[in-house]
Amino acid sequence: MLFVCGPYASGKRSYVRSLGYSDAVMSDEIGSDAPVLVDLEQALRAGDLSPEDFECVLSKDVVIMCEVGGGITPLDPEDRAWRDRVGRCAQELARRADRVCRLVCGIPICLKEES
Numbered sequence: 001m002l003f004v005c006g007p008y009a010s011g012k013r014s015y016v017r018s019l020g021y022s023d024a025v026m027s028d029e030i031g032s033d034a035p036v037l038v039d040l041e042q043a044l045r046a047g048d049l050s051p052e053d054f055e056c057v058l059s060k061d062v063v064i065m066c067e068v069g070g071g072i073t074p075l076d077p078e079d080r081a082w083r084d085r086v087g088r089c090a091q092e093l094a095r096r097a098d099r100v101c102r103l104v105c106g107i108p109i110c111l112k113e114e115s
Helices: 012-018 040-046 051-058 077-096
Strands: 002-006 062-066 099-104 107-112
Touching (some): 012 062, 012 099
Antiparallel strands (some): 099 107
């Protein structure tokens, strides 16, 4: 699995398109058959993923997630909890992914390559 992360509007989807994936095969629904999962951070608004949902995420070809922890700490406790969930999920995805790329200004920086 390729894990693509980076700030909002950093070029994550454009990068994935450059790999040959079209918008038609991208979905924000964890349970869909689409090989590319986008906006995973939004699925974490409701709480942690179930083990079944996390396994479904790991089965995708590509997972795209916005980084949300690089700015000001949110005042709202629910927003802070969401930010923490996203960070913990990103850490686990990066650990288990074959490849990890971070997009900065549209430039992919590969943090982890297949071994």
